[in-house]
Amino acid sequence: MGKVQTKDLLKQFNLELIAGEEGLDREFIMSDISRPGIELTGYFRYYPKARLQVLGKTELSYFKELTNEERIDRCHRMCTDVTPCIVVSRGMDVPKELVEACNEKNVPLMRSPYKTTRVVSRLTNFLEAKFAPFTAMHGVLVDIHGVGVLITGQSGVGKSETALELIKRGHRLVADDSVEIRQEDYDRLIGSSPQLIEHLLEIRGLGIINVMTLFGASAVRSHKKIDYVINLELWDEKKQYDRLGIDEETIKIIDVKVPKAIIPVRPGRNLAVIIEVAAMNFRLKRMGVNAAEEFSARLTTMIDREKDNIPLDIDMD
Structure with missing residues (x-):
């Protein structure tokens, strides 16, 4: 199993570091990626905190509709001691609540100018290759x-x-x-x-x-x-x-x-x-x-023809 640190993503994909610089040495323990949509609603029971978290247009649009207290709560609960990093796609503005939470918990927060599906695809391929058997x-x-x-x-x-x-x-x-x-x-x-x-x-x-x-x-x-x-x-x-x-x-x-x-x-x-x-x-x-199969088919056809041409040995007496 390969060893991957958050700083490897910065080098590989030229991401922009927004916050959490002290956590760049965090190691990935799995190749799976998560988009924390349901977590933004407040449901963290099955939150895959050890995965790389990607926030796209849908997640951030919903995030803006939350109250100030809810934003702070969601950001602090997303940033854990084992979360390798959070990536914001499409070059969107990063909420200040998320920046503060990442700095406080030392969770690297990075931004990519590309579309969410492309970011997820490239990161998945990179991590799958690193963690491949x-x-x-x-x-x-x-x-x-x-x-x-x-x-x-x-x-x-x-x-x-x-x-x-x-x-x-x-x-x-x-x-x-x-x-x-x-x-x-x-x-x-x-x-x-x-x-x-x-x-x-x-x-x-x-x-x-x-x-x-x-x-x-x-x-x-x-x-x-x-x-x-x-x-x-x-x-x-x-x-x-x-x-x-x-x-x-x-x-x-x-x-x-x-x-x-x-x-x-x-x-x-x-x-x-x-x-x-x-x-x-x-x-x-x-x-x-x-x-080989073509030769076998030819041979079978030739044998069948030979069988058809063999005269029958019938006793007429």
Whole structure:
């Protein structure tokens, strides 16, 4: 789980700080956002005080209709010790009662010039990304024709060398050796590189190379959605490998099942070309074109025709 402080919002979204400067070090404990509409009526029984509070045009319009005593009461009850911050949208004027309450309770009060729905959307996406489930995997993540391919396998099998060949063929490196993965949605995994080894590639016998320096900025990406996992393993003569590709394997990463393929490694096989074609074939499958199923349908049709042409062996005696 990521660590997010209120001051991070100021840097990320260029918000205007109105009050509560001493509370900028407050930490978020959840990614949910609240619009305290019913609370302004005085009902605080289920007030989600630990959430970021957003006040839009509707809330502030109702707030203006309250009496002076009610305004002071609502503002003080909204500002708690665990409230990370309050954001006012549309660049509207901030009520002085709210400014005084935020200064008294050290709750950061910020203002955004954008519409409420846009503010809520951007803040939600930012917080969801920061609080997304996280893991790290050993492998190489490469962007191949828009498909995020995570290449896995035991150490020394040739993952980095294959990635280098893919980069020379015009594809882009995201991460080598260690891939940090965040689940930003129920079915969306985003992979990135640790900052320490970003843009670096380790080649045994050659050492560490900087891909962006050697091949240019177009050869790297900061992050990429993981669409496909390819596992490289040493060729096992006793193992039966899939030759048609009808049955699709998956691997579970955090809570998401990702399509997976196993490619055996042996001398003479051009792994970079195989992985490149595998990514292109994966794109075709997502577009509804499945060569394996097409071959299976052709084979079934041919077998049915052969059966129809077989003469019946009938004894006439």
